[in-house]
Amino acid sequence: MYRRPDGLFEKKLTIGGKRVAFRAKTEREVMQKIAAYEEKQARGLTFEEAAAEWWAQHEPQIRYGSVHVYKAAMARAVEYFGKDPVRQIEAADINAFLQYMAKRGYAQKTVRNQLTVVRQIFLYALMARQIRALPTDGVAIPQGLPSTTRTLAPVSAVEAVKGTTPEDFLLPALILYTGARCGEALALQWQDIDFDAGTISIAKAVVYHSNRPVISETKTRQGVRIVPLLSPLRDILTQRGRGEKGEYLIGGGEPISKSALNKRWEAYCRAHGLAHRDEARSDRAGRTVWACELNRHTLRHEYATILYEAGIDAKVAQELLGHADLSTTMQIYTHIRQNRLKEAAGVLDSFLTQKGTVKAQYSQ
Numbered sequence: 001m002y003r004r005p006d007g008l009f010e011k012k013l014t015i016g017g018k019r020v021a022f023r024a025k026t027e028r029e030v031m032q033k034i035a036a037y038e039e040k041q042a043r044g045l046t047f048e049e050a051a052a053e054w055w056a057q058h059e060p061q062i063r064y065g066s067v068h069v070y071k072a073a074m075a076r077a078v079e080y081f082g083k084d085p086v087r088q089i090e091a092a093d094i095n096a097f098l099q100y101m102a103k104r105g106y107a108q109k110t111v112r113n114q115l116t117v118v119r120q121i122f123l124y125a126l127m128a129r130q131i132r133a134l135p136t137d138g139v140a141i142p143q144g145l146p147s148t149t150r151t152l153a154p155v156s157a158v159e160a161v162k163g164t165t166p167e168d169f170l171l172p173a174l175i176l177y178t179g180a181r182c183g184e185a186l187a188l189q190w191q192d193i194d195f196d197a198g199t200i201s202i203a204k205a206v207v208y209h210s211n212r213p214v215i216s217e218t219k220t221r222q223g224v225r226i227v228p229l230l231s232p233l234r235d236i237l238t239q240r241g242r243g244e245k246g247e248y249l250i251g252g253g254e255p256i257s258k259s260a261l262n263k264r265w266e267a268y269c270r271a272h273g274l275a276h277r278d279e280a281r282s283d284r285a286g287r288t289v290w291a292c293e294l295n296r297h298t299l300r301h302e303y304a305t306i307l308y309e310a311g312i313d314a315k316v317a318q319e320l321l322g323h324a325d326l327s328t329t330m331q332i333y334t335h336i337r338q339n340r341l342k343e344a345a346g347v348l349d350s351f352l353t354q355k356g357t358v359k360a361q362y363s364q
Contacts, residue, residue: 001027045130047081047089047121054124063216065183065207073110073117076101086125091135094118099142108145115141152305152339153298160272161299162232166239169268171250171261172299177233179303179321182296183207184223186250186261187215190243198229202322206255213255223322266290301332308336 001011009030010023020037024030045053051074062070080097081089097118101111119136126134153161164173174185183205192201203224207216218224243249250256256264269275269292278291300321307317318329 001030044085044087045125045128046083047086048078048083050086050125050128050130051078051121053128054121057124058120063207063219065216065219069113070117073114074121076114077118077121086122087131089122089135091137091139094136094139098139102142102145105146108141108147111141111145115139152336153295153302154274154293157272157274157294157298158302160274161294164236166236168271169264170236170240171265171296172268172294173233173236174249175296175299176302177230178202178227179300179307180227181205181219181223181300181322183216184218184322186213186248186255188249189245190247190249191245193229193237193242193249195229195234195238195242198234199226200229201226208258211258213251213257215255218322220322220324222319222324225319225322227320265296266292269294304329304332305336308333 001009003009004023008023008025009027010021011030011034012019012021013034014020015037022030022033022037024033055071055074059067059070077097080100081093084093094115098111098115101114106114115136119134122131122134122136125131158176161172161176164170171182171185174180174188175182178185178200180188180202184202186206187204188200188202192203194201202218205216205218205223206213208214237249243252247253248255251260266275270290274293275290276293278289304317304321307320312320314329314333315326317333318326321329321332323329
């Protein structure tokens, strides 16, 4: 141990093949730091410590719109595993955690995301040589978890969007006729529309940092795609007049802010009779909040319905929708098919009931 020119005491040791320097104001503090470090090395990282290091390394790589989802999942895992050393956590412990979430009523998607985050934290611990094998291998989410399914947009809402005029807010029609996610539609610029080829290039998305719009990557790699410029949308865009290169279809010189987006969406819904007063809620100024019956994502689902009813193969639909996995597209197609079967059952039941009533009248 020696005393540096700045007055601090320093001692360098090789621990676990790594050269480590310990500095403090007194020799005693240096020895205490050495003892604490050796104790930490002996027990290994706690889950809390591993999660913090993983987050510091990976947060910059996480898409901004997904940060809150990852952060919430990490916080739940840290609350559960806390200061348990990662080398002592086994598959049974992780399974118990997921069962705990299931009992508390978490949805299937949330639990699946949770397992993904926990797996990434342990993968970090593996790469840091804190564990020798991944305890998440073989762990699956519990069966029978509640799952949320996207409902189809009301018929009245779809008809309103189909009747979009050049003076209307363009976003609803843009989502309906391209199948773009809301952020992808907001990032479209006039140069992305190829009127000659009849195509639209989707290659970016708007995400919001508070109220400020920021251009980001699409949600998935498959999100970068080219979709057809459908005739109804072509007509609307032609009637509106083409904008300048670099201008956004929604917002003009720059993407629309989040507050402006919400106001224009509400105004659109109110203008078309697709909103009602939510008497149970009010804003900060005490004004009544309007609840829109038209959801942005349901219009994307409606585009999937158009693809299904047009007989578009699920694999092609996957590419047009920008889904990372075919299973996501198949789930939507299955949901649409089930809705159609329910509608058919209702029609048949009504037909048979009416037929029975007619027969009864003739038999009297």
